[in-house]
Amino acid sequence: MKIPQFKPYIGAEEYKNIKECFDNNWVTEGKKSKEFVNQLNELVGVKYGVLAPNGTLSLYLGLKALGIGSGDEVIVPNFSFYASASSVIMAGAKPVFAEVDIENLQVNINQVEKKITRKTKAIMPVHVYGMSCDIEKIMQLSKKYKLKIIEDAAQGIGLKYKGKHVGSFGEIGSFSFFADKTITTAEGGYLCTDSQDIYNKLLYLRNQGRINRGSFIHPELGFNFRMNDIQSSMGLAQLKKLDFIIKAKNENYALYNQNLKQEKFKIIKPIEGSTFVPFRIAILFDDIFQKEKTEKELNLGGVETRTFFYPLDRQPQFKRKYNLFFKPKKDSVSLSLYKKGLCLPSYVGLSEKEITYICKKINESIL
Ligand SMILES: Cc1ncc(COP(=O)(O)O)c(C=O)c1O
Structure with a gap:
């Protein structure tokens, strides 16, 4: 795959x-x-x-x-x-x-x-x-x-x-x-x-x-x-397709929810009051080691993942040029998110078979 x-x-x-x-x-x-x-x-x-x-x-x-x-x-x-x-x-x-909230980004x-x-x-x-x-x-x-x-x-x-x-x-x-x-x-x-x-x-x-x-x-x-x-x-x-796209992306999200065991990680959910247009299916692991293991196994299995954003206060150029202003903390919520977060495919056209395959790979990778 x-x-x-x-x-x-x-x-x-x-x-x-x-x-x-x-x-x-x-x-x-x-x-x-x-x-x-x-x-x-x-x-x-x-x-x-x-x-x-x-x-x-x-x-x-x-x-x-x-x-x-x-x-x-x-x-x-x-x-x-x-x-x-x-x-x-x-x-x-x-x-x-x-800084952001670790539960909802x-x-x-x-x-x-x-x-x-x-x-x-x-x-x-x-x-x-x-x-x-x-x-x-x-x-x-x-x-x-x-x-x-x-x-x-x-x-x-x-x-x-x-x-x-x-x-x-x-x-x-x-x-x-x-x-x-x-x-x-x-x-x-x-x-x-x-x-x-x-x-x-x-x-x-x-x-x-x-x-x-x-x-x-x-x-x-x-x-x-x-x-x-x-x-x-x-x-x-594209605008004509927007409702369909939102529906399809939410169906993907529902399938991930159904198939993922969510042991040692959780799927990030919107805050109360917000709808969801899954731009990314973002999952957050309890520890870095597990995240890296799952990431590696997904990639070896042909699934392209993305890391979470890298904290802005650590961006190399900002640090170099604006060192006086930005003193990134050794550990911050954003850094922890970067280290423990993983984004899964969420595009329209992703089949049920593909989502089940991704979920199976993730569930099997859990130690
Ligand atoms: C949160 C956020 N802001 C701004 C941008 C910049 O948009 P563009 O890539 O169209 O310049 C992006 C693009 O990914 C984004 O995710």
Whole structure:
């Protein structure tokens, strides 16, 4: 058996939509992108949205639109993908890392509160692995300390907390459509907001400091952070499949739950109030030795696994360049998660036979 970590769920529908762009001879950002943004705004339940080339630049654009830059601090969970922090550095500010809860991988509210200083301008909660963080409590903190919230919902399209789509709680929500995300446009990003002022800033920032193309007068400072209609047409086909994708991923999750004995490890579950769009099936072992044994046996059996994120405060470049700021603890929750966590395949198209095979391998590997 050969089971990859991920396969995008793309096919004839995406191909047909892309072909239409060729037939109409319109490949840059145009009608399809407008339609894609409109549908995304409706799905997330926000007034305004713009596309971006990817989830990293979407975070960067969001930070810039919030006026974040030199001298500012942004609180980011220590357990997240590199881009949550690198986008803050790209914006000229300093990421400050807050620890997460070991049971659910989401940022711990008390840890966030402890990291607030006079320089803190924003919090970037991340909805990790297709599960919502406790965004309600984060919003309470933001009110108490008058901080902006930019939600990193890169892994959270279709995900809800208490019935409200993630990304719609803070000033800005940011999403990614990279190939391994719930829906994909190969590369792509989307930011949303309910603020007309932020929306206006985003329009200028992403399109060369002007609102409409075709003009050579640029009233504001801006850059090229556009997507294109080829990608958006693919996104439109993907959106039509979103409900099916979420259902199929949850069926995979149910099969894992049924077949895994969960001795010496547990499957990470969402917090109360959060739906689940399994971006990853994340399992956490009691000890490192068992995790490494299971990982090795799965890999030898043709199953591609992924480790959990490596703690941001230990990223080699951040450590080298910002050594004065970041003094990673010898042992932290995020480091423990990295050492003891393993991600299993969760893509649409994974057969029942394949999931049972993965579970059998895991159960047999338990000492
Ligand atoms: C939590 C998180 N933030 C940001 C990103 C960056 O998105 P992109 O790869 O589209 O730049 C990712 C991508 O995996 C992510 O998982």
